[in-house]
Amino acid sequence: MGAVQGRALTDLLRIDRLSVRYGATAALADLNLTVRAGELFVLLGGSGSGKTTLLRAIAGFVRPNAGRIVLDGTDMAPLPPHRRPVNTMFQSYALFPHMNVGANVGFGLARFGMKRREIDARVAEMLALVRLQGQETRRPHQLSGGQQQRVALARSLAPNPSLLLLDEPLSALDRGLRTETRTELMRLNRQLGMAFILVTHDQQEALTMADRVGLMRHGRLAQVGTPAEMYERPVSRFVADFLGAANILPGTVHPDGLRFDLPTLGATAIASQAGVPGPGFLAIRPERIRLDHAEREPAPNRLPGVVTGRSYAGESMEWTVRLADGSVVRSIQALGDGLTGAAIPPDAAVTLSWQPDASILLRE
Amino acid sequence: MKTGRTLVLAVPWVWLALSVGAPIVIVLAIALSQPADGIPPYALGFSPDNLILVLTDPLYRDALLLSLWVAGVSTSACLLIGYPMALAIARSHETWRDTLLLAVMLPFWTGFLMRVNAWIGLLADDGWINGALTWIGLGPVTLLYSNTAMYVGITYTYLPFMVLPLYAQLSRLDPSLLEAAADLGAPPWRVFLRVTLPLSLPGIAAGCTLVFIPTVGEYIIPELLGGPGAALIGRVLWGEFFANRDWPTAASVAICLLVVLLVIPAAVSWLVARGRIAGAAATQSRASTTPGRE
16 A cells, blocks of 8 residues: 555565464464564554564564574574564563663663763663653653653664564553654654564554554464555454454355345345455445435345444444344444434434445455 | 550550560660679679770670671672572472472471581581592591581571572562563673662662671571681670679670661661662652662
8 A cells, every 4th residue: 555655665574484382372373474674563463362472572582483583684583682683662661670761771772882972872862852851860760651651662762773662552551642652653663764563452553553564363464464455455354353343244255256145134235346256254344334214225235224223422423223134233424514314213214335345255 | 546546556666665675774784784793693783894895805896706707708608599599489480489489498397406406417527428528539527616517507597588588579570671681682691780680689688687687696506516716796695694604794795786786787778778779769669869870
């Protein structure tokens, strides 16, 4: 989707068939991934999906059982964490409580044989970058949570790694600060030209921040792509469900790949993107379903139903509609131009319809 | 409510007054009295003569200095042996941790005198250690009734008092701090020197105090394992009390020892409170607001 326009598309990190096992359970199973120089890559997944294990394997805290982690042409898998040119921003921040802010930020500079004055200058530069100028002599416990986070960020940026790993960086912040920090991280990613791999369980965070998203499940990548690709062309029910909401109906894809039979509803759907013929699923985003307070002639991409509920969300109204076979579909209508459809009473017979490009055909 | 609280708070104060305050007052009173024939062997009075004697006579001064030296060496030995032990236990797998801690505390299940006596059997000229040394062709060596035996005994006896507070401190250390240090390029030795060690200083201070203070006045171990030359303050005190029946002088020695032993932990806690000693700053959120230079 051209989300990394204007930046080099060279591969920075290449992960080959990486496997990590904890006893009998596989935390990562034969995982392949490529991260490009300068991009903001978001690793998304539920708890236990392996996203944190993958991050820790890249940082060196987890020894892989098999596979390669190649950064800039060097396989890092055998290297201990302190020999990897990668830095991590920890979820807990992990600031050294016995050191002041300046010493925390300067900690990673010791290995470069820099002079005292150069270190001080670099520390000051990093603190300015995260808007904490002149806070060198304060102690971590004297700072607010948001300030501590920015110190942690400055500390991980100071050695100028080619790849920065961020473990759930926004999870400990309150809502307002989270939005601000999102923007801040995106700004730093572009300004520094440094690749970020950010781990999160928040799909909204992934969609808004990422150049590309990798959605993980059971130690594997379910799909990798730009947020728009992931949202508009999910490869499976799991992806469609995880990123945003989706109505999912079972059926069969016609041999032509573009028509979908809904046997329990006696209806047909038409898609603009071909699916794999055979048994499968139809996914439709709630905001793509139109709701009419009328009974219409049967036609493709049209389903009759009965309104069972509605919830008002300010800028939109969400309807729940029961179909003929008892399954429930959600439809979200924007409330921009007056109260569209607000006059529809409960139990009203309605017709749902959608455009062919809203039909997503899935095999699994 | 108010009286209830006063009563509850009174319990420890009464206990302290009876078990600590009163004995100190009695010892001080004896120290200020004159030796006399009879039972008890002193006549109450108010004379600083005995205290002046203890402070000026080189016998007591040397004994005190020797005791401080022995305690210092023993504490260092306990720290050098105990730190790796505590670190190993803190880093061991959960399933082993309780077993290892139990192993450290196990000696407390048997009598102290019995354990010291066991060392006599081990260190004797025909003991097990000399037996082993002879077998590999290095012995026999005279071990018992020497400074070596005394140090071995003290270090062995007081080691748990070093290991337990160190373990308590080290097990609280946030592992992500160690990962962060490694992540920022610090090899293991630098992680230890810059993170683990400074953050365990409160545990080191606690362990050293717990070993040092009782060791200064230690009487039994030097008596049973040490040579006759080890004129430690505890032995001198014992001699004045039982051999010379000079209670006022013995009491004066005890008072001087008490003052020295109060000064040392006070100095340690003052150092800790200054906030330079790490961890203290981390746990005391209201710690001094004067910015520290790292």
